[in-house]
Amino acid sequence: MIVYSDDNLEVIHRAGSSPYLLVTFNEMEMQANGSRYWGQRFCDKADISALGFISRRPNWFPAASIVKAVDAVAPILRAAPERILYGHSQGGYAALRYRRRFDATIAIAFCPQVSIDPKAVPFDGRFARHFSPELHARMGIAPDHAAGRAYLFFDPFHAVDRRHAERIAALQERTNLIPVHMTGHGTVRAFTGTARALSLIEACRDDDLALLRALVRTARVAAPMRPYQIAMTAIARHRAWADHFHARFGAGFSPVERANFLYHRANRHIRDGDLATARTMLEDALASQPGNLGFAHRIAELDGRIARSRGADGGGTLS
DSSP, rough: OEEEEEEEEEEEOOOOEEEEEEEEEEEOOOOOOSSSTTTTHHHHTTTEEEEEESSSOOOOOOOOHHHHHHHHTHHHHHHSEEEEEEETTTHHHHHHHHTTTOOOSSEESSSSOOOTTTTTTTTTOGGGOOOOOOTTTTOOOOGGGGEEEEEEOOTTTTTTHHHHHHHHHSSSSTTTEEEOOGGGGGGGGGGGHHHHHHHHHHHHTTOHHHHHHHHHHHHHHOOTTTHHHHHHHHHHHHHHHHHHHHHHHGGGGGGHHHHHHHHHHHHHHTTTTHHHHHHHHHHHHHHHHHOOOOHHHHHHHHHHHHHHHHHHHTTTTTO
């Protein structure tokens, strides 16, 4: 049932039998459509009481809308003895940014951002196009936003996500950093499945860090994105390993993962001077994503470089 709606978001309430209220915030790929919220399938299977906050576009849940929404759902919040906030990326940001607003018992955040303001996070341009000075004034996570305990899951090999995580932990008290190696920006997907997600929530409720570490070990070993992440991480320093993992597991990569690996591996070949191999990889990347103009532009640049190299070697002169 929709219990709040405005130009930026909507809120759906689900009554359930859980001893806590799970407040979920969606990642940017999901948008409100009047009937769904992030984590809905999980909540239905486990009969969890939930409030699903869903953005209408990638807007990082503007504070003005959250304030109005929280006022609208105040009776539901007051009736819940425990309030657990839960989200990934954009949603992870909201779970930490609004800990105090919801008087949260626990916040569980996967790969959150401390802000998307380009001035505040010059090291991260991924989401800058979604930043609006009108909507996002003073949007950065701050010390006075903290309440209850927080558990922040991230991949320490993902340099940008790691910087966000470390800054958030330095700003917000009682924030536990939980590394989940080789899961990239998709850490939350290592914990899919009702049993695994329930175990994660219960370990956080019990503040059982030993159990959390054990759950993380199991989840990351079985994570479907792990071979891809290992291959990507190895490109910089262990290129033979990168090629080995791609040869062994590449057939299981998604088209986006395959294209991304080939593009970055090709760039490394270019730096190593192997232009022919790089071009072949870029062509394969473009075949995986035919509409990617960036790949086509990179091939054109490389062709120009190859032509100039041949000319410098005398290949373009007449005898």
